[in-house]
Amino acid sequence: MEGDIAEMGKYIGVGLTAIGMGGAAIGVGNIAGNFLSGALRNPSAAAGQTAMLFIGIAFAEALGIFSFLVALLLMFAV
Amino acid sequence: MAETAASGPGMPQLDITTFSNQIFWLVVALVVLYFVMSRVALPRVASVLADRRGAITADIAAAEEYKLKAQDAEDAFKKAEADARAEAQRIVEAAKAEMQEALHAQIAKADAEIAAKSAESEKRIREITANAVEMVAEVSNDVTKDIVAAFDMKADARSVTAAVKAQMKGDA
Amino acid sequence: MAEESGGLVIKPMDQFRVESLFGGDIAWYTPTNVTLWMALTVLAATALMVFGARGRALVPSRAQSAAEMTYGFVYKMVEDVAGHDAVRFFPYIFTLFLFVLFANLLGLIPFAFTTTSHIAVTAVLAFTVFFVVTALGFILHGTKFLKLFWVDSAPLALRPVLALIEVISYCVRPVSHSIRLAGAMMAGHAVAKVFASFAAALGAFFFVPILAVTALYALELLVAVIQAYVFTILTCVYLKDALHPAH
Numbered sequence: 001m002e003g004d005i006a007e008m009g010k011y012i013g014v015g016l017t018a019i020g021m022g023g024a025a026i027g028v029g030n031i032a033g034n035f036l037s038g039a040l041r042n043p044s045a046a047a048g049q050t051a052m053l054f055i056g057i058a059f060a061e062a063l064g065i066f067s068f069l070v071a072l073l074l075m076f077a078v
Numbered sequence: 079m080a081e082t083a084a085s086g087p088g089m090p091q092l093d094i095t096t097f098s099n100q101i102f103w104l105v106v107a108l109v110v111l112y113f114v115m116s117r118v119a120l121p122r123v124a125s126v127l128a129d130r131r132g133a134i135t136a137d138i139a140a141a142e143e144y145k146l147k148a149q150d151a152e153d154a155f156k157k158a159e160a161d162a163r164a165e166a167q168r169i170v171e172a173a174k175a176e177m178q179e180a181l182h183a184q185i186a187k188a189d190a191e192i193a194a195k196s197a198e199s200e201k202r203i204r205e206i207t208a209n210a211v212e213m214v215a216e217v218s219n220d221v222t223k224d225i226v227a228a229f230d231m232k233a234d235a236r237s238v239t240a241a242v243k244a245q246m247k248g249d250a
Numbered sequence: 251m252a253e254e255s256g257g258l259v260i261k262p263m264d265q266f267r268v269e270s271l272f273g274g275d276i277a278w279y280t281p282t283n284v285t286l287w288m289a290l291t292v293l294a295a296t297a298l299m300v301f302g303a304r305g306r307a308l309v310p311s312r313a314q315s316a317a318e319m320t321y322g323f324v325y326k327m328v329e330d331v332a333g334h335d336a337v338r339f340f341p342y343i344f345t346l347f348l349f350v351l352f353a354n355l356l357g358l359i360p361f362a363f364t365t366t367s368h369i370a371v372t373a374v375l376a377f378t379v380f381f382v383v384t385a386l387g388f389i390l391h392g393t394k395f396l397k398l399f400w401v402d403s404a405p406l407a408l409r410p411v412l413a414l415i416e417v418i419s420y421c422v423r424p425v426s427h428s429i430r431l432a433g434a435m436m437a438g439h440a441v442a443k444v445f446a447s448f449a450a451a452l453g454a455f456f457f458v459p460i461l462a463v464t465a466l467y468a469l470e471l472l473v474a475v476i477q478a479y480v481f482t483i484l485t486c487v488y489l490k491d492a493l494h495p496a497h
Contacts, residue, residue: 088263089263089266090263090264090266090267090268090368091266091367091368091369091370091432091436092369093268095276096268096276096282096284096370097370098277098278099268099276099277099278099279099280099282099284100268100282100284100365100368100370100371101278101370101371101374102278102279103282103284103285103288104284104288104365104370104371104374104375105374106288107288107289107291107292107349108345108349108375110292111291111292111295111296111345111348111349112341112342112345114292114295114296114299114300115295115299115341115344115345115348116341116342116345118300119296119299119300119303119317120299120321120340120341120344122300122303122306123299123303123317123318123321124321125306126303126306126307126310126314126318127318127321127322129306129308130308133308
């Protein structure tokens with residue numbers, strides 16, 4: 001019984017950490033959307049900024065991956 | 079954490095007993111790849127790219143040169159054409175002048191010939207006329223002599239001739 | 251673990267297990283599946299860059315064109331992001347890019363082992379970059395390299411706080427650099443494995459997870475390339491900080 005409660009807490013924690021990935025999704029979408037609106041305003045400058053777009057996406061996505069990693073650690077390593 | 083991973087079905091990523099193995103093979107792979115890339119692959123690709131850039135530059139320069147050559151050839155052709163045109167013009171003028179001259183000479187010669195021929199004709203006409211007059215006089219003499227003879231009159235030649243001459247003068 | 255759910259047994263992490271090729275314990279020199287797939291990665295990269303470009307043709311063949319495009323892509327990235335004087339590090343950055351790219355792509359083959367999904371591998375890659383870049387910064391600029399953390403444009407009172415934050419964020423770089431790559435690879439493969447296990451469990455409706463796995467596979471292909479690109483471009487960004495520490 002005691003073990004079951006600990007197990008339940010673990011799964012609840014895993015589910016909660018998964019919310020963190022939603023934050024990363026919002027961040028990545030924000031970056032891509034803003035890049036697109038900026039690129040549509042000034043298409044000639046867009047080509048030079050794709051590197052910045054990917055760097056920004058990488059930073060935002062990294063945080064989502066961290067939360068995913070925490071979820072995995074909870075799931076399989078704790 | 080490491081204990082559960084090593085024993086149970088946890089995350090193999092956290093199994094530190096395999097770390098040394100992974101790191102060793104990673105370093106080996108990276109070193110091999112680095113030497114292959116930096117010694118063989120990258121210089122080769124770089125040289126190919128440089129060759130291509132050089133070839134493109136050289137081809138563009140050659141094309142530029144050929145364009146200039148074509149321009150020169152066109153200019154030369156135009157000049158030659160103009161020269162030929164002028165030459166032809168000159169030849170036509172000369173031929174015309176020559177023909178004119180020849181024509182003049184022919185006309186002059188023909189004129190001279192015509193003049194000579196007409197002079198000759200005139201002379202012959204005059205001769206013929208003179209002959210004719212003489213012959214008329216002779217015939218008249220003979221006729222008169224015969225007429226006179228027919229009238230049984232003696233007529234000496236001298237007086238008949240003189241009479242005929244006088245008569246013809248009167249007519250003339 | 252998932253064993254509790256009766257018939258549905260999902261072990262998404264089993265694919266990341268390091269195993270000895272010929273049995274026996276794993277010592278540091280043992281040939282393992284890590285060895286096998288790293289060797290394949292090196293072979294694939296060599297095949298593209300050495301045998302692809304073997305023709306040296308003025309008008310390139312398809313493989314040579316691919317090799318030249320890869321070369322030009324990374325060269326331009328190094329030059330644009332890290333500056334022209336970073337070109338002398340181009341061979342190493344190119345090696346990193348090709349290694350990560352081919353490890354990611356080969357890992358997508360079913361039953362393959364993804365070397366870059368292991369934190370030990372990516373951590374070595376990222377910490378190498380981190381130490382080289384930091385050492386380079388101090389060698390080239392001496393103590394002036396520390397100006398990287400001293401934000402001159404901020405108010406004086408805020409500068410120590412900002413410096414602390416900058417130092418922390420600088421030191422966290424290799425961690426995020428390595429975990430991003432390993433995490434992205436691990437996540438995609440684990441999700442694919444979970445979906446594939448659903449196909450076995452669903453019986454008649456097996457095609458639904460298979461369609462999902464197909465779509466996921468396309469996304470994973472994209473992620474594999476983008477993660478290699480991101481890893482390389484972040485290396486260039488860090489290199490730029492070392493070469494030109496002024497803000």
